[in-house]
Amino acid sequence: MTYQEEVKQRFLDSGIVFTEKELASIDYADFGLKRLDSEGLNLIVYENNDRYCAKEMVLLPGQTCPEHRHPPRNGETGKRETFRCRKGNVYLYVEGEATDTIHSKIPTGQEVYYTVMHEVELKAGEQYTIEPDIKHWFQAGNEGAIISEFSSPSDDASDIFTNPNIQRVTK
Amino acid sequence: MTYQEEVKQRFLDSGIVFTEKELASIDYADFGLKRLDSEGLNLIVYENNDRYCAKEMVLLPGQTCPEHRHPPRNGETGKRETFRCRKGNVYLYVEGEATDTIHSKIPTGQEVYYTVMHEVELKAGEQYTIEPDIKHWFQAGNEGAIISEFSSPSDDASDIFTNPNIQRVTK
Numbered sequence: 001m002t003y004q005e006e007v008k009q010r011f012l013d014s015g016i017v018f019t020e021k022e023l024a025s026i027d028y029a030d031f032g033l034k035r036l037d038s039e040g041l042n043l044i045v046y047e048n049n050d051r052y053c054a055k056e057m058v059l060l061p062g063q064t065c066p067e068h069r070h071p072p073r074n075g076e077t078g079k080r081e082t083f084r085c086r087k088g089n090v091y092l093y094v095e096g097e098a099t100d101t102i103h104s105k106i107p108t109g110q111e112v113y114y115t116v117m118h119e120v121e122l123k124a125g126e127q128y129t130i131e132p133d134i135k136h137w138f139q140a141g142n143e144g145a146i147i148s149e150f151s152s153p154s155d156d157a158s159d160i161f162t163n164p165n166i167q168r169v170t171k
Numbered sequence: 172m173t174y175q176e177e178v179k180q181r182f183l184d185s186g187i188v189f190t191e192k193e194l195a196s197i198d199y200a201d202f203g204l205k206r207l208d209s210e211g212l213n214l215i216v217y218e219n220n221d222r223y224c225a226k227e228m229v230l231l232p233g234q235t236c237p238e239h240r241h242p243p244r245n246g247e248t249g250k251r252e253t254f255r256c257r258k259g260n261v262y263l264y265v266e267g268e269a270t271d272t273i274h275s276k277i278p279t280g281q282e283v284y285y286t287v288m289h290e291v292e293l294k295a296g297e298q299y300t301i302e303p304d305i306k307h308w309f310q311a312g313n314e315g316a317i318i319s320e321f322s323s324p325s326d327d328a329s330d331i332f333t334n335p336n337i338q339r340v341t342k
Contacts, residue, residue, distance in 0.1 A: 015187075016186075016257070017295040017296035018296055019297065046253070046255060047321055049251070049300070051251055051323040052224075052251075052322060053223075053321075054225065082223075084217060086187070086188065087188075125189055125190050125193075150224075150225035152222040
């Protein structure tokens with residue numbers, strides 16, 4: 001099974017109903033790093049307008065969304081977002097006191113780009129809200145994860161990643 | 172089974188994972204009408220902050236959320252909301268050209284309070300966005316419905332219902 005087929009199957013197995021059009025337009029984000037198995041994120045965007053945004057995300061087991069923050073833009077506060085774990089579990093890292101021993105394994109050779117270590121574990125049914133401009137990254141547990149995101153509007157192009165090699169959106 | 176037990180069971184059977192705290196705080200909204208089986212709505216609010224809101228809603232078979240709109244408030248545009256049907260089906264009515272023969276049965280004796288008849292059917296996986304200040308009401312099909320709502324902030328107290336006897340929030 002290809003990477004894309006595995007991701008699509010996880011959306012299909014999630015218990016959430018998607019349209020054919022949504023399944024055909026999954027965003028397999030590799031952040032320009034071309035190592036999707038370790039650093040990647042897979043998204044279906046339900047709605048993204050000038051007031052709010054809602055998405056469904058799949059992470060494969062151990063897959064990591066690299067550290068980034070949502071800065072202010074056009075004179076407005078940056079994106080606030082709520083992650084709600086639907087299936088599996090995810091370890092989320094935010095600014096704050098570093099957790100002594102984190103559960104995640106930082107992608108090999110990329111340690112310098114992962115700087116916040118305050119760990120929050122989300123199991124199915126649990127959620128956490130990340131305030132604007134707070135650095136964060138997250139990694140799925142051994143079974144992978146399905147995560148809903150509710151947020152203010154998304155503008156991927158304005159995200160600031162700690163790894164300067166990352167391009168979330170091809171410009 | 173009481174009304175409340177039936178609603179809770181539908182949340183449990185939805186395939187969506189909720190916390191015990193969420194299940195204990197279901198909002199069984201009767202709009203002050205005291206006829207929940209015909210006009211009512213059952214909600215779990217995930218998040219409602221000053222920028223966005225997300226909820227999960229249960230409607231029993233044939234249950235109706237009465238006609239209302241979300242007007243501007245405090246100088247800001249009224250609430251915009253996206254309904255996404257997760258299970259069952261729901262008939263949504265909004266302003267616009269009246270549909271010749273609608274699928275829903277308007278609650279008996281309440282016909283005068285249901286004035287918009289442009290029908291949109293949402294099956295599982297389908298969604299629709301209602302613009303601010305647009306009158307709307309909705310009724311579940313024969314199997315009931317689970318509906319996610321993504322929106323700008325919710326402020327139930329400012330909703331304007333066509334039926335002047337309705338109080339969404341006890342003041």
